[in-house]
Amino acid sequence: MPLRVDIPDDSLEYLTSEAKDELKTSILKYNDDIVNEAGRLEATIRSTETPEITRHFIKEAVIGQKNPYRINKTLKKETYLQLCSTITIFISGLIFDFDQFKESSILLIIFLFMFSIALITTVLSFRWRD
Structure with a gap:
């Protein structure tokens, strides 16, 4: 046919x-x-x-x-999300000190804010990967 x-x-x-x-x-x-x-x-x-x-x-x-070489073109948005995720995870790791959280609630709020941004950007970067 x-x-x-x-x-x-x-x-x-x-x-x-x-x-x-x-x-x-x-x-x-x-x-x-x-x-x-x-x-x-x-x-x-x-x-x-x-x-x-x-x-x-x-x-x-x-x-x-x-595209015979299968080079995946990453979007700028994806690159920025991965960069933001990496930086915020690093900063939240530096801030994390359980003993200081008992003394300063502002440090705890900053840590939670940075950790939530890291979590959101990491999830979005994996979501938009495909």
Whole structure:
């Protein structure tokens, strides 16, 4: 069963006939690359004799085509959260002195504030990782 892909005419409005031919050739080559990569991925975990390429393999193949070295780009927000988490955990560790908490309630409030910020930023950085 052949798979047919329809491209809207609005996208092809300014393309010449040579450009349309080149686009078709590029799409077919991209298709071959994705199917071959999905086949390689499937072969690495094949447990049965009959190969079965699933949606997951196609998605992984497309990601591999876009970024072959799998370099994850971290967001600035994630970097700032990790930095804030590290600093606040360090400061709360320096502040922690159980004997001084009995004497000064302000030190206890500062410690609890820093510890809660550390806890929140750590949880958010893990939450936004994926």
